[in-house]
Amino acid sequence: MKKVHNFNAGPCVLPDQAIEKSIEALKDFAGTGMAVIEVSHRSKEWGEVMDECRSLWRELLNIPDTHEVLFLGGGASMQFLYVAMNFLEKKAAYLETGVWAKKALKEAKGLGDAYALASSADKTFSYIPKGYVIPEDIDYFHITTNNTIYGTEIRYDIDSPVPLIADMSSDILSRPVDVGKYALIYGGAQKNVGPAGVAFAIVRKDALGKVSRYIPTMLDYRTHIDGGSMFNTPPVFPIFVMNETLKWLKGIGGVEAINKINVHKAGILYDEIDRNPLFVGTAAKEDRSIMNVCFVMAPGYESLQDEFMAYAKERGMVGIKGHRSVGGFRASIYNACPVESVEALVSCMQEFAALKA
């Protein structure tokens, strides 16, 4: 198979080990003589995958017994609605740090008095708002810990006087998290934990059941807690790959170990951006994401953008085009992105600069 340096923002690079195990399971799953996508989700063999996957989540993130781990369809976008359905009685505040935060807020506005407590829209979401005070009379406060499109990240667990809810689609399992501080952590799997098709939700059980509205069965977290994420047929294959991805993460030392690797990878790329006269980073330095590194051509070099893109492509770089709403470049360097890929991108930037500067 042709190997490239995959910087896609999601779906994205996954660990080779997880891909290989998944291919094997498509041929013969757990000695059943069937592909993993052919077995009953009520079978003993499948039940073991679900149990293993749940317990790996618990172990890797040190999830307390107060919280349940769920695997759900509909992606993170469906979770935007779950959040409002399950937690919004009257009022909720959102930290508006990008397009995904806005989309989450939009769903809540349809069900109650939801508003942006603070926003970084004034500077194209290039920073994380600070200095806001979380009101105590709201049902919850919602944050997006990593802003995939703009390359900003909240890399710490904030203190909140009200239930804290976080979309961690693009930085889950990239660093240790104090899960006990959150009423809900959710996200799509397709960055750090597997392929598209499954979302994860880590929900504090006693934070549920506080709203008076009717919650449709499939949108009620309690349905999925009671059903062990198998109230209806679960997305079997994405969960299988997720489980293999978690096994890989555990094998390399878990979130403490990957955090160090991620900080190192992001460090060498940001150092190059700051050093190289041709490029400039777009996110505020103190809020830089270690998952999505966004940069543009420096003033005076803008006309070289397409040329650099082509130069990088020729050298095997894939997916470094910035999101269509911000332009420039974005290197997504999630957990499974090898340090060698980041080094290759850095060399590419250096060689291009040597030709042009």
Ligand SMILES: Cc1ncc(COP(=O)(O)O)c(C=O)c1O
């Ligand atoms: C931070 C964040 N939230 C939500 C989403 C939406 O995810 P999904 O496509 O699973 O609905 C994305 C997708 O990239 C994202 O980056």
